[in-house]
Amino acid sequence: MPAATSPTEFRVPPVDAVALETRAADLGTRSIKKAAKVQGLKLAVAMMDLTTLEGMDSPGKVIQLCNKARTPHPSRPDVGPCAAVCVYPDLVPIAVEALRGSTVQVAAVATGFPSGRTDRQTKLREVELAVAAGATEIDMVIDRGAFLAGRYGQVFDEICAVKAACGPAHLKVILETGELKTYDNIRRACRIALLAGGDFLKTSTGKVTPASTLPVVLLLLEAARDWFLETGRMVGVKAAGGIRTGKDALKYLVLVAETCGDRWMSPQWFRFGASSLLTDVLMQLEKERTGRYQRATDFSAD
Amino acid sequence: MAKTKSDEPKTGETTGDRTLTFGGVWAYAPAPESTDHFTIAPRHELFVGGEFRKPKTGEYFATINPATEAVLSEVALAGEKDVDAAVQAATKAFPAWRKLSGEDRARYLFRIARILLERAREFACLETLDNGKPIKETRDVDVPLAAQHFFYHAGWADKLDLLFPGERPEPLGVIGQVIPWNFPLLMAAWKIAPALAAGNTVVLKPAETSPLTALRLCEVFQQAGLPPGVVNVITGDGKTGQALVRHPGLAKVAFTGSTEVGKEIQRAVAGQGVELTLELGGKAAHLVFEDAAIDQAVEGVVRGIFFNQGHVCCAGSRLLVQESVHDLLVGKLKTRMGRIRVGDPMDKNTDMGAIHSAPQLARIRELVGDGVQSGCELWQPTCTLPPKGYWFAPAVFTGVSMSHRIAREEIFGPVLAVTTFRTPEEAVEKANNTAYGLSAGIWTDKGARILWLAERMKAGVVWNNTFNRFDAASPFGGFKESGFGREGGRQGLRAYVRLAGGLGAG
Numbered sequence: 001m002p003a004a005t006s007p008t009e010f011r012v013p014p015v016d017a018v019a020l021e022t023r024a025a026d027l028g029t030r031s032i033k034k035a036a037k038v039q040g041l042k043l044a045v046a047m048m049d050l051t052t053l054e055g056m057d058s059p060g061k062v063i064q065l066c067n068k069a070r071t072p073h074p075s076r077p078d079v080g081p082c083a084a085v086c087v088y089p090d091l092v093p094i095a096v097e098a099l100r101g102s103t104v105q106v107a108a109v110a111t112g113f114p115s116g117r118t119d120r121q122t123k124l125r126e127v128e129l130a131v132a133a134g135a136t137e138i139d140m141v142i143d144r145g146a147f148l149a150g151r152y153g154q155v156f157d158e159i160c161a162v163k164a165a166c167g168p169a170h171l172k173v174i175l176e177t178g179e180l181k182t183y184d185n186i187r188r189a190c191r192i193a194l195l196a197g198g199d200f201l202k203t204s205t206g207k208v209t210p211a212s213t214l215p216v217v218l219l220l221l222e223a224a225r226d227w228f229l230e231t232g233r234m235v236g237v238k239a240a241g242g243i244r245t246g247k248d249a250l251k252y253l254v255l256v257a258e259t260c261g262d263r264w265m266s267p268q269w270f271r272f273g274a275s276s277l278l279t280d281v282l283m284q285l286e287k288e289r290t291g292r293y294q295r296a297t298d299f300s301a302d
Numbered sequence: 303m304a305k306t307k308s309d310e311p312k313t314g315e316t317t318g319d320r321t322l323t324f325g326g327v328w329a330y331a332p333a334p335e336s337t338d339h340f341t342i343a344p345r346h347e348l349f350v351g352g353e354f355r356k357p358k359t360g361e362y363f364a365t366i367n368p369a370t371e372a373v374l375s376e377v378a379l380a381g382e383k384d385v386d387a388a389v390q391a392a393t394k395a396f397p398a399w400r401k402l403s404g405e406d407r408a409r410y411l412f413r414i415a416r417i418l419l420e421r422a423r424e425f426a427c428l429e430t431l432d433n434g435k436p437i438k439e440t441r442d443v444d445v446p447l448a449a450q451h452f453f454y455h456a457g458w459a460d461k462l463d464l465l466f467p468g469e470r471p472e473p474l475g476v477i478g479q480v481i482p483w484n485f486p487l488l489m490a491a492w493k494i495a496p497a498l499a500a501g502n503t504v505v506l507k508p509a510e511t512s513p514l515t516a517l518r519l520c521e522v523f524q525q526a527g528l529p530p531g532v533v534n535v536i537t538g539d540g541k542t543g544q545a546l547v548r549h550p551g552l553a554k555v556a557f558t559g560s561t562e563v564g565k566e567i568q569r570a571v572a573g574q575g576v577e578l579t580l581e582l583g584g585k586a587a588h589l590v591f592e593d594a595a596i597d598q599a600v601e602g603v604v605r606g607i608f609f610n611q612g613h614v615c616c617a618g619s620r621l622l623v624q625e626s627v628h629d630l631l632v633g634k635l636k637t638r639m640g641r642i643r644v645g646d647p648m649d650k651n652t653d654m655g656a657i658h659s660a661p662q663l664a665r666i667r668e669l670v671g672d673g674v675q676s677g678c679e680l681w682q683p684t685c686t687l688p689p690k691g692y693w694f695a696p697a698v699f700t701g702v703s704m705s706h707r708i709a710r711e712e713i714f715g716p717v718l719a720v721t722t723f724r725t726p727e728e729a730v731e732k733a734n735n736t737a738y739g740l741s742a743g744i745w746t747d748k749g750a751r752i753l754w755l756a757e758r759m760k761a762g763v764v765w766n767n768t769f770n771r772f773d774a775a776s777p778f779g780g781f782k783e784s785g786f787g788r789e790g791g792r793q794g795l796r797a798y799v800r801l802a803g804g805l806g807a808g
Contacts, residue, residue, distance in 0.1 A: 014747040016767050019598030031333035031650035232320050257328050265327040
């Protein structure tokens with residue numbers, strides 16, 4: 001693909017905010033019951049990137065999280081494992097060790113996460129080190145400063161460079177939609193990330209409010225779908241931050257099912273980035289199985 | 303996780319097959335709305351003078367569920383004597399009702415609105431059973447909007463002087479109202495609320511095939527303590543409607559329905575000194591320009607024609623699309639149409655329910671057949687339709703000329719006719735090239751173009767980057783064969799008052 005550095009390459013159709021939000025809200029009214037609910041919740045667990053991105057993260061906490069990703073609920077072998085564990089680069093070796101022998105991937109946030117305010121060499125070096133340490137997925141942040149200043153070519157070039165530095169690792173491009181503000185901006189950022197070779201469009205770092213919202217994810221899914229129809233290439237979508245309940249997760253799944261369809265209904269093409277979502281999903285699954293809500297203390301807190 | 307191929311270093315997995323499939327991985331389980339919270343009486347009487355009365359004809363007819371063809375209930379057939387009794391009751395109630403202060407009339411209307419919302423679930427279910435439209439729509443559109451009309455007009459009841467300053471608005475008298483089957487409860491609210499707010503009394507005739515919610519609304523009137531005779535509801539067939547609109551005791555007739563019947567009514571009341579408003583058919587156009595927000599335009603087009611199975615007088619049944627985006631738009635539209643869930647109207651995930659009646663289904667089939675015969679290309683998604691009841695899958699015709707019947711006649715069903723244009727002038731000409739003039743939809747990102755087009759549309763309602771949005775505060779009505787008079791908003795109230803003149807006039 002030729003390098004596209006002129007803004008005209010990044011032209012996208014306009015987005016009507018009212019209509020986009022109406023559609024997202026409309027799909028949010030789908031009633032997911034019984035077998036469909038159980039299947040959806042299980043799928044949500046399998047699509048989950050269990051995440052811990054705090055300054056006070058410790059090796060112990062990461063190991064706990066990895067164990068939870070392997071077997072989310074000890075008495076429910078039919079649930080899980082999760083898709084990935086997402087950590088800061090320095091904790092990648094711990095996660096790699098803890099997840100050895102499982103299908104759970106190790107994802108590292110990089111490129112000066114969450115703000116991205118560092119020079120490109122540092123960003124690329126961070127990616128290389130994370131991949132060398134065993135990360136199979138890299139969650140990068142785009143340069144919002146450059147984007148909002150209209151220097152789209154710079155954003156594009158940086159994603160291309162990060163993609164090259166990733167080597168075999170999958171690249172998730174965090175748009176930080178809460179800072180891009182308008183749907184038109186978000187749609188254009190999707191286009192840049194797609195042209196630059198991103199494997200996943202990801203909403204947020206989780207450090208900015210609002211993080212993931214239904215209309216934004218609908219927009220990302222539309223961009224991924226249109227890209228597939230245009231080029232035949234599939235890219236994934238990751239909704240990250242602010243998703244806390246099983247009910248919310250099912251709403252996102254409805255968006256996937258009715259926008260992109262069957263191809264995207266797998267952990268390979270849709271992910272949830274969350275830290276507290278899993279416990280509620282497990283609680284809902286147990287409620288479907290037993291007919292009763294269990295105590296919060298019946299679920300491991302890690 | 304699948305790795306990218308080595309010769310495709312920049313993107314995800316490449317596949318030769320670019321088709322999208324839906325519903326193969328995750329099927330929604332049935333989610334039927336329960337009906338155990340209310341009952342439907344086996345027989346419904348007329349509502350005259352504040353009570354339910356047997357018809358003088360002694361006759362009843364059945365109303366069915368269009369989704370199953372099962373009989374829901376028997377409904378009284380009002381004859382001329384019943385119509386007369388209803389008009390007498392309304393006439394008797396008029397002097398006291400008009401004398402009531404606006405504030406007191408508002409109290410009744412507020413009470414009706416509140417009770418309607420308290421019983422919203424019951425009304426939504428009943429409407430879906432009697433009409434065939436999905437529960438999602440009755441729950442989210444019909445019932446809330448019906449209640450809104452009572453709330454809205456309650457607010458005006460004591461402020462009519464402010465609406466028509468210095469002109470002394472006075473009520474007209476007894477209003478005869480005839481409403482269609484596509485929005486039975488909403489149309490009843492739409493007609494009754496402004497009439498009562500302005501101090502009139504009412505005789506309402508619901509459609510023969512969907513009378514149950516209007517009759518249940520009478521229970522709400524009783525619950526609200528509305529004085530007897532202020533609203534009377536008489537059920538029956540076309541003859542009942544004829545007898546009502548010809549009754550000499552009426553001050554005004556308000557009709558919503560077909561253009562054909564509207565013209566008949568206009569002839570019948572000509573020269574009788576009876577006021578008349580008509581809200582009739584339509585053949586509205588969507589105008590989609592190449593700079594439109596394309597995915598949202600697709601949503602709007604779908605909402606425009608497939609909402610309420612296309613049984614909407616202002617449905618966007620013609621799609622005029624700029625030639626440069628025709629293929630893109632039609633492609634997206636077809637994918638989206640495949641996602642419309644057609645089936646059991648009581649299922650909360652159903653997007654499109656049953657066609658309302660056998661004759662309506664026959665009319666849709668006849669016109670669609672004509673479109674195919676004329677050489678237009680018909681496309682419908684494959685969907686499994688229930689074995690009983692009246693069903694028609696969403697349909698789109700491409701390659702339609704302005705002279706084809708499917709582009710000229712109101713189909714009143716889920717059928718869209720697509721034509722292209724190249725310039726804004728051509729779009730305007732084609733959009734206005736119809737006997738009707740009820741609504742239009744403009745899809746463009748360019749503000750100046752919206753204004754330029756809206757000025758030139760011969761239509762009562764012009765939606766910009768949206769479609770089929772209704773509000774009690776917004777006047778609704780048409781041009782040409784779509785009728786005259788407005789409903790809703792201040793303009794709608796004007797049709798229910800006589801302006802007696804300035805303060806000095808007596």
